[in-house]
Amino acid sequence: MLSEEEIIFWKRWTNTEVCSACKGICCQKNACDNAPSDFGNDISLIEKALESGYYAIDFARKSSQSFITTSSGYLTLDVENIIKSSDETLYVRPRNKNRPIIDIIHGEDIEGPCIFWSIEKGCALSYEDRPLFGRAIIPIDAGFAKLCKNVYSREMLIVQWKPYIKPLFELAKKYFPKNWKPYKDFKFQL
Numbered sequence: 001m002l003s004e005e006e007i008i009f010w011k012r013w014t015n016t017e018v019c020s021a022c023k024g025i026c027c028q029k030n031a032c033d034n035a036p037s038d039f040g041n042d043i044s045l046i047e048k049a050l051e052s053g054y055y056a057i058d059f060a061r062k063s064s065q066s067f068i069t070t071s072s073g074y075l076t077l078d079v080e081n082i083i084k085s086s087d088e089t090l091y092v093r094p095r096n097k098n099r100p101i102i103d104i105i106h107g108e109d110i111e112g113p114c115i116f117w118s119i120e121k122g123c124a125l126s127y128e129d130r131p132l133f134g135r136a137i138i139p140i141d142a143g144f145a146k147l148c149k150n151v152y153s154r155e156m157l158i159v160q161w162k163p164y165i166k167p168l169f170e171l172a173k174k175y176f177p178k179n180w181k182p183y184k185d186f187k188f189q190l
């Protein structure tokens with residue numbers, strides 16, 4: 001739960017008029033990003049969020065260097081390499097509709113909308129319960145998602161989630177959707 005001071009700090013960038021006029025183009029494209037503090041920095045609360053089906057583990061990366069092939073020919077993740085890397089991490093965000101809760105491999109297609117978004121209501125979460133990225137967004141121009149800025153940068157996300165990579169990897173293995181077709185097609189397993 002956010003303190004009053006934190007709510008005031010992040011809310012100064014919120015502009016509901018611009019986002020209402022836009023109808024949440026960013027939320028339609030992809031779910032926003034959580035910070036560990038959204039779950040009280042508590043891995044048991046993260047697991048509960050995953051079990052709810054409303055949150056997913058994702059993999060932030062700039063290259064494919066942490067994908068490796070096992071001796072049995074399966075693609076998998078080298079978790080030690082992710083821990084060492086300065087620009088990779090596992091992290092948590094709301095799930096995208098029709099995507100799995102362990103959502104690691106992405107193509108070029110839009111994967112949203114976010115599970116909390118609807119055209120009628122916008123974001124179903126109260127401001128206080130939104131992921132940090134959603135609270136810290138700076139709307140610039142309705143309809144031009146690329147112009148909108150965010151003070152919760154990818155660099156901040158990577159630094160904040162680094163200490164959680166190992167437990168997130170264990171959760172990703174525990175809840176891995178073996179039968180999800182794209183993973184089967186890619187021969188990807190954890």
Ligand code: SF4
Nearest residue numbers: 019022024026145148
């Ligand atoms: S794309 Fe920009 S204006 Fe549109 S909902 Fe997202 S932050 Fe708001």
Ligand code: SF4
Nearest residue numbers: 027032114117123134
């Ligand atoms: S949690 Fe809310 S603000 Fe974030 S992407 Fe989903 S609908 Fe948008």
